[in-house]
Amino acid sequence: MDRHMSYVQKHPKVTKDRLAHFMSDNLLKDANLRAALYDGRVSGSPHIKLEVWAASGLERPTFAEAVKQEYKPVDIGHMFGPSWASHWVRATLQIPEEFAGKEVRLIFNPSCEAMVWSEAGEPLQGITGGEGRELHVDYIVTKCAPQASEPPLQVVLYLEVASNGTFGNGDFVIGPPKPDREFRLASADLVVYNHSAWAMFYDLQILEGMAAPLPDTSSVRAWQALATANAMVNAFELGDPDSIAEARAIGAQFFAAKGGEANHQVYAIGNCHIDTAWLWPYDETKRKIARSWSTQMDYMDRYPEYKFAASQAQQFEWLRVLYPSLFERLKEKAKCGQFLPIGATWSEFDANLPSGESLVRQFLLGQRFFEKHFGERSKVFWLPDTFGYSSQLPQIVKLAGAKYFFTQKLSWNNVNKFPHTTFRWIGLDGSHILTHMSPAETYVGQVTASELVDSLKKHKDIAYSNESLYLYGNGDGGGGPLEAMLERMRRVEDVDGLPRVKNAHPNEFYEHVEKTAKELVAWKGELYFELHRGTYTSQALTKKYNRQCEFLLRDVEMLSVIAQTVDSRFAYPADELTRMWQQVCLNQFHDVIPGSSIEIVYKDSTAIYEEVVASAVALKQQALSVLVASSTDAPQATGLAVVNTSSWARTEVIAVPGLAQQAGGVQQMSKRNDVALVLATVPGCSVHAVDLSAQAAAVEQVAPVRVIREEDGSVVLQNAFVAARISADGRLTSLLDLQQQRELVPSGAQSNVLELYDDLPIYWDAWDIEIYSQEKVRPVEGASITVVDEGPLVASVAVEAKVGKASSIRQWISLSASSARLDFDCDVDWHENRKCLKVAFTWDIYSDQATYETQFGVVQRPTHRNTSWDMAKFEVCAHKFADLSEYGYGVALLNDCKYGYATLANTMTLTLLRSPKAPDANCDMGQHSFRYAVYPHTGMFNESDVVREAYHFNVALSHLPVDLGATNLAALSSFFALDNAPNVVLDSVKAAEDDSRDVVVRLYETYGGHARAILSTLLNVGAAYTTNILEEKEADLELKQAVAPSQGQSVALNFRPFQIVTVRFSAANPSKN
């Protein structure tokens, strides 16, 4: 009997422990493989001289500024800080003679992030200090140090040290940043790697991973991996290079066994998910991009097979402007197919909150950028980390020239496991795209045996498509793959016991699936994310600004198109609009608009929004001043030029500040804010004169709204359509449709009930509302009411209440003479801790489904919790409205900046405010103003005009005071008109992206039916055709003279349910160009 025979199979756990200790940085490190990893190491003088300069405050100076400063000597142990401060280190390196002929690396660990610069100012490579799996602190100073006979090598490097970790400056992952964090300079050494020992180390990592499931697996290869690793440990002799060669030869026999023909194929892609802002501000992201991508380009030089993908045109644009030499290098790497710009969009956006047109702009800006700078568009729509996916995305993706979709986020669902991996995703309109959700369930893969096995084990469609995508590389805060991962990648290309793995472009994967997959399963409708349901509400101001900007930019574009048609001297502000849309799309990033970033990010986003709003207001004014040349100061005004950018006529009461009652025939001044109230009727897409002296007659045409005080202290607001009773404590206790004689508040029930919920999620504070929060609800009690306005145009009641421990609400409930819509304008002073404020409306309506507005359409979701899939949707996203309808009647709940809805049985709630404390400790504290409204209607939702009413509620008619005698607005009537299709909405009018002076009009079908719409326009049109959303021709349209000559020309457009149609009009007279 051989006394030295291995008994591995009898004691797998002991052998696994032995292996772990052989590779570990523990107390055995002076005798195990770790002790063999370096052939040389020097520190301190004379080999390394370190000097530092600290930038003042929290400035992030450029290299050019930094090198001019005075540097002071420092040593190991120096502290960098406070949080976010920048320090520049000058390192003067003297390569020792004993390193002659060797590759020499600098190990520089500042315990935070840093960038290595050459003495000449070239950004070379990123550094991720600290400890843990992100650690990347080595920089290759020379591939071959000079021989003793040659002149000695001295290298000067600059290290731009950023006082933040990869995940910012919190004391736990999502902890709010601490202002005074410091980072210790832990090491600065020159070292020579023993590459054979490192190679053995990587071999063993793979073997260890393959043996990990033992003894709970019957896999032959797992046992063989363990036995092989054990034999390699036996062969190793510290200090004997031949023993490493012998050990590696044992390993090579194992790795030589290839997998079978039916083996699963993994397409691996390096990536470094960089959140465009999250636990750090935009300005730090700009440096993270340069650090991460320069590191990856260095790996591309060293590993020619390596492929790395990055998304978000915004990040490429920052690199182009701030690091032009890196951008040029990147373009070279893109040309040779190693750096893969993908994703098709401006930012990796949140897909719940942005409007349909915003999503269009994300692709328009993104694809145009990729095409301009890299010569091609992206076929892959890439959102690995976004919190749910709108059902309109398949259509938009296809219209943007892309065809594939990638994510993995639904693996985070906390109720149901999503059932598919590779599938056809069918959108709202029936468009479908090939979709893949990485079965390894990560975008920060570490190239481990277990992740590769997961690619096979967790694949849910392997019967039809035996392949998967695998994203590896550190991320969220950037970083990307490390040398160790690339080395392990080389070892797993084709090894029996693991799936086959290859570096690949994502297109290669999708194209192969398209060619070879048997029939793929399909999923219809939204990819609802069963987590992060609080992101429809957190950081209220950001959401409000986003909504405001979307509508403001819509007005600026349409009015500018009209202005340039009316007056050829008017220049359409194309560059300004592009810049503003880029800013809006930037803030739609998947941690900014959802509300999941730190406080300083919202200081930045607010400043961006304020600038966009100010520019847009000024541009709108410029366009209007062309259209309404004779606007006058208010006191002389005899009329108003009222602007309606909707494509349908509107009759509304508008509030006109600065206009006194004595000015002409103003019939009512609002007591709430002392503004004049004026009744206006304006055709669609028109600027229309309203004669103030005719107000009395106009008001007589509509029945005035009035106030009835009841004995129990409640107040009824009544117009020709409805009577709304507000109880003495501010609840809506009755809403009577006067024409139908139908009571909408069930007997004994109340609506407009403000409710305070406990809102303590399991971990992700700003992100999550959890289902159990609904079990702990307190209605807001003790409100009081006061009558404010009593008609004839507006009647209103003010409600005041204390909310929770330290908050209060003031609410104006108002009804105008012109609509059945009951408005609730709210001012809230909000100071709660993990409480959520909702408002609840209970209706006498019976339905299994409620309807919620989404981008370019609506989706229906259950009002019950039959199944776990129904239950998981206890809080859902809607845009301007949600609606509860039964046969014959319905009520919509509209909002001007809120997105979180829920409907259970006949009660619909709107989530108003939250108060999470991480990662922003002050999230949403302070003043808020927002509005919501209820709009009762006869007929079911799809027979109603709720969509139009929701536009009205969000965009008031704008107006300018004019002297009627000097104004002629006739030419501006019905500039665009849409007939024959009440279910089609004209959403946007803009100049084409090229400088052609063509005009692009975007429309969509909103109720889920077919339509044949007649679109007419007063533009001077020579040709018309439909396009994709990149504004490229699809089909010619026949131009006809509109029925009335004053209506210009028209085209007929066919729609299928929820279809987005883009029409492009070319000018009749090209000489205008």
Ligand SMILES: [Zn+2]
């Ligand atoms: Zn992310």
